[in-house]
Amino acid sequence: MSVLTIATQAFLDQKPGTSGLRKKVTVFQQTHYLENFVQSIFNSINAPQGATLVLGGDGRYYNRTAIQIILKMAAANGFGKVLVGQGGILSTPAASCVIRKYQTFGGIILSASHNPGGIDGDFGIKFNGSNGGPATETVTDAIFAASKVITQYQLVDMPDVSLDTLGVSQLGAMTVEVIDAVSDYAELMASLFDFTAIRDLLAGGFRIKFDAMHAVTGPYATEILQHRLGASADSLMNAVPLEDFGGGHPDPNLTYAPELVSIMHADDAPDFGAASDGDGDRNMILGKQFFVTPSDSLALLAANATLIPAYRGGLAGVARSMPTSAAVDRVALALNIPCYETPTGWKFFGNLMDAGKVTLCGEESFGTGSDHVREKDGLWAVLFWLNLIAARRQTVAEIVREHWAQYGRNVYSRYDYEALPTADAQAVMAHLLASFATLPGQQFGKYCVQHSDDFSYTDPVDGSVSTGQGIRILFVDGSRIIVRLSGTGTEGATLRIYLEAYDVDVANHHLDAQVALAELIQAALQITQLQQLTGREQPTVIT
Ligand code: G1P
Numbered sequence: 001m002s003v004l005t006i007a008t009q010a011f012l013d014q015k016p017g018t019s020g021l022r023k024k025v026t027v028f029q030q031t032h033y034l035e036n037f038v039q040s041i042f043n044s045i046n047a048p049q050g051a052t053l054v055l056g057g058d059g060r061y062y063n064r065t066a067i068q069i070i071l072k073m074a075a076a077n078g079f080g081k082v083l084v085g086q087g088g089i090l091s092t093p094a095a096s097c098v099i100r101k102y103q104t105f106g107g108i109i110l111s112a113s114h115n116p117g118g119i120d121g122d123f124g125i126k127f128n129g130s131n132g133g134p135a136t137e138t139v140t141d142a143i144f145a146a147s148k149v150i151t152q153y154q155l156v157d158m159p160d161v162s163l164d165t166l167g168v169s170q171l172g173a174m175t176v177e178v179i180d181a182v183s184d185y186a187e188l189m190a191s192l193f194d195f196t197a198i199r200d201l202l203a204g205g206f207r208i209k210f211d212a213m214h215a216v217t218g219p220y221a222t223e224i225l226q227h228r229l230g231a232s233a234d235s236l237m238n239a240v241p242l243e244d245f246g247g248g249h250p251d252p253n254l255t256y257a258p259e260l261v262s263i264m265h266a267d268d269a270p271d272f273g274a275a276s277d278g279d280g281d282r283n284m285i286l287g288k289q290f291f292v293t294p295s296d297s298l299a300l301l302a303a304n305a306t307l308i309p310a311y312r313g314g315l316a317g318v319a320r321s322m323p324t325s326a327a328v329d330r331v332a333l334a335l336n337i338p339c340y341e342t343p344t345g346w347k348f349f350g351n352l353m354d355a356g357k358v359t360l361c362g363e364e365s366f367g368t369g370s371d372h373v374r375e376k377d378g379l380w381a382v383l384f385w386l387n388l389i390a391a392r393r394q395t396v397a398e399i400v401r402e403h404w405a406q407y408g409r410n411v412y413s414r415y416d417y418e419a420l421p422t423a424d425a426q427a428v429m430a431h432l433l434a435s436f437a438t439l440p441g442q443q444f445g446k447y448c449v450q451h452s453d454d455f456s457y458t459d460p461v462d463g464s465v466s467t468g469q470g471i472r473i474l475f476v477d478g479s480r481i482i483v484r485l486s487g488t489g490t491e492g493a494t495l496r497i498y499l500e501a502y503d504v505d506v507a508n509h510h511l512d513a514q515v516a517l518a519e520l521i522q523a524a525l526q527i528t529q530l531q532q533l534t535g536r537e538q539p540t541v542i543t
């Protein structure tokens with residue numbers, strides 16, 4: 001086997017964001033670009049000689065090419081074995097599951113999640129550690145530092161490996177094992193949920209519609225929902241993964257999944273609708289003419305957890321990202337369990353789960369999960385909902401409304417302003433930081449500011465501190481406006497405004513969130529001066 005050492009020059013923009021390194025495909029296609037980042041990972045993670053890695057991606061354009069490159073580099077860098085999903089495919093939660101199940105040193109996941117794919121779309125890569133979770137900031141900082149001083153990388157000079165047939169082959173001294181991408185994950189799901197109860201629910205005429213958005217979840221949903229749980233074939237839509245996601249934006253929300261949303265709003269709508277994103281870690285939950293906000297979904301799953309076999313013994317604790325609504329906090333209070341508030345990004349939940357402090361976690365950005373893996377998990381959330389409906393035998397809307405009646409409603413919405421000129425977005429943030437001294441006590445309609453700050457977090461497990469995690473404007477009545485810059489966008493800057501108002505009055509619970517939040521939205525525009533500073537009248541996406 002001949003190992004080639006290739007001289008290279010550092011790219012200075014390989015800083016991992018909220019979830020790994022995400023760039024346009026054309027950026028990754030530059031000579032040495034992917035190789036530099038992969039070698040920087042290998043230079044930073046101190047893998048012992050002969051270690052095992054997991055490798056797979058969401059199947060988007062450039063996935064196969066990248067996998068061949070990474071395999072050859074892993075072989076040259078002394079790895080003993082790589083487990084690759086068949087066809088180069090592994091959903092993000094499935095990759096996490098495989099890393100844990102086979103106790104590998106870690107894994108490399110190729111995905112730009114919910115960002116569009118195709119030759120003009122995005123690509124991404126991240127490293128997950130042996131717990132199955134995204135590398136902590138300490139590791140991603142080390143990778144970035146390594147990427148800035150890299151001068152060479154190594155790969156073996158050998159032909160491509162076949163990714164389509166299950167089984168073992170050799171790449172020099174390294175074994176490549178192509179594994180079934182679905183079965184380990186499907187078995188894990190069957191061990192957590194009451195599949196018999198869900199099967200009975202579906203057999204009894206409960207109609208579902210799952211939109212895989214032409215992304216990675218298609219094969220997983222087909223195996224689990226259709227083959228194992230008996231859902232009809234027409235319960236699944238867009239279930240064939242495509243390299244460009246059929247030209248769509250594989251983000252399960254009311255804007256980017258319009259086909260599913262219109263099916264769920266028709267007179268003869270199914271009883272339950274759901275969708276997942278590019279790499280299978282996000283979920284959207286819908287009832288008949290009813291949308292469940294991800295923040296409410298997290299709170300509901302926590303409140304109903306003991307109906308699910310895996311969580312029958314109760315929850316150790318829960319965690320939510322800072323911008324996620326405080327609905328789950330109220331459930332935690334009632335259950336007398338701890339609730340942690342972390343910065344945005346799943347990587348902050350890993351330590352809490354590893355230390356046994358939390359069982360369920362979630363983000364407002366359509367991410368929910370538990371300690372069964374160390375990633376958020378789209379199909380897991382769908383199965384959790386189906387299991388709890390099978391146990392309660394109520395509609396989605398009834399379940400949510402009962403929850404609001406008991407705990408109050410955290411009315412919630414997020415406004416995204418995508419692809420802003422970076423300077424404009426920074427001007428908004430600078431304006432907010434400069435307003436901290438004068439905001440407290442100011443009245444905006446019915447909202448009076450109590451406190452404002454820039455969120456920072458001290459990890460209770462390893463003591464690491466993360467600063468600058470988003471601006472919080474907290475009102476006297478518990479309502480909040482949060483403003484932060486996205487760490488996953490690949491064009492200019494994306495500014496997110498998160499709005500949350502707490503309402504215990506059941507008489508208001510029928511209101512559409514946009515109506516219920518109208519006054520808070522005005523307050524947000526006034527406080528941020530967004531329209532004046534960016535010239536943008538409307539958000540790009542409202543969720
Ligand atoms: C977004 C979401 C965040 C999520 C991340 C990865 O990051 O807001 O909650 O963890 O995608 O799916 P952002 O672009 O806001 O940095």
Ligand code: ZN
Pocket residue numbers: 092112113114277278279280281282
């Ligand atoms: Zn994703």
